[in-house]
Amino acid sequence: MATPTSTPTATQGVAARVQAQASTRRGAKTWLRERATALALVPLSVWFLLSAVSLAGAPYAEARAWLAGPFNTTAMLLLVVVLFEHARLGVRVIVEDYVHREPVKLAALLLTDFAAAALGLACVVAVLKIALGS
Amino acid sequence: MAGSVRPLSPHLGVYRWYFTMGLSIAHRVSGAGLVVALVGLAWWLAALAGGPARYAQAQAVLGGWLGGLVLLGFTLLFFYHALNGVRHLVWDTGRNLDKHAAHRSGVLVVAGAVLLTLLTWLALLLVG
Numbered sequence: 001m002a003t004p005t006s007t008p009t010a011t012q013g014v015a016a017r018v019q020a021q022a023s024t025r026r027g028a029k030t031w032l033r034e035r036a037t038a039l040a041l042v043p044l045s046v047w048f049l050l051s052a053v054s055l056a057g058a059p060y061a062e063a064r065a066w067l068a069g070p071f072n073t074t075a076m077l078l079l080v081v082v083l084f085e086h087a088r089l090g091v092r093v094i095v096e097d098y099v100h101r102e103p104v105k106l107a108a109l110l111l112t113d114f115a116a117a118a119l120g121l122a123c124v125v126a127v128l129k130i131a132l133g134s
Numbered sequence: 135m136a137g138s139v140r141p142l143s144p145h146l147g148v149y150r151w152y153f154t155m156g157l158s159i160a161h162r163v164s165g166a167g168l169v170v171a172l173v174g175l176a177w178w179l180a181a182l183a184g185g186p187a188r189y190a191q192a193q194a195v196l197g198g199w200l201g202g203l204v205l206l207g208f209t210l211l212f213f214y215h216a217l218n219g220v221r222h223l224v225w226d227t228g229r230n231l232d233k234h235a236a237h238r239s240g241v242l243v244v245a246g247a248v249l250l251t252l253l254t255w256l257a258l259l260l261v262g
Contacts, residue, residue: 035223035226038219038222038223039223041216041219042216042220045212045216049212049254053254053257053258053261054261056258056261057193057197060182060186060189060190063182063189064182067182076179080175080179083172083175084172087165087168087169087172090165090166090169091166091169094162094165094166119172119173119176122176122179122180123175123176123179123180125183126176126179126180126182126183127179127183129183130182130183
């Protein structure tokens with residue numbers, strides 16, 4: 001507890017220590033996002049699995065026509081976006097748990113975000129290319 | 135720096151191994167493995183968008199014995215991670231948190247993952 005006699009500099013020292021060790025206050029949002037993506041992946045996974053089994057070994061034209069249907073295009077885009085976000089959050093937790101050297105950790109976290117964005121976007125482009133028939 | 139002297143989790147070295155702990159690690163390991171599957175999905179979508187020749191190449195890889203083995207592994211990782219994920223979602227509602235319930239749901243998840251993997255590949259063999 002701060003007393004009336006404590007000097008401003010001492011208070012500043014405590015504030016700086018707290019600042020350095022406190023959470024960024026974004027934990028609840030990340031936690032909810034992990035759960036929300038997991039929940040959304042339940043029906044999307046069922047759709048993907050049934051599709052994959054029925055599509056296994058399908059010839060090119062059949063696979064294209066399947067993905068070009070509006071329902072499947074929408075479902076695949078949803079799956080890709082939610083899946084890459086879920087994976088990004090998961091890999092971030094692994095990095096945060098095992099990489100303790102601050103610069104390396106920061107680089108790994110950034111790399112995770114960039115890789116998820118790039119690969120996810122590549123998937124979206126591929127799906128749209130097929131859906132729009134080019 | 136301040137961060138390096140603070141206590142860090144998880145402390146893997148100080149515990150005796152037990153069932154639910156193994157399942158917890160397996161959730162993380164299966165999730166990491168499925169990241170590789172995610173790269174595979176991107177590769178397959180790119181092949182399908184890339185034309186008949188690239189699609190045929192991709193299908194040949196997936197249809198080979200090595201591709202099949204990897205897909206079988208991904209199927210098991212997927213079912214484990216998905217079912218254990220649902221187990222986590224149930225825990226988040228405050229249910230099944232005691233030791234015995236956690237053990238029971240863990241057994242259920244492992245059995246379910248193996249069973250669903252077998253069923254999926256049985257269906258694949260019947261369709262294909």
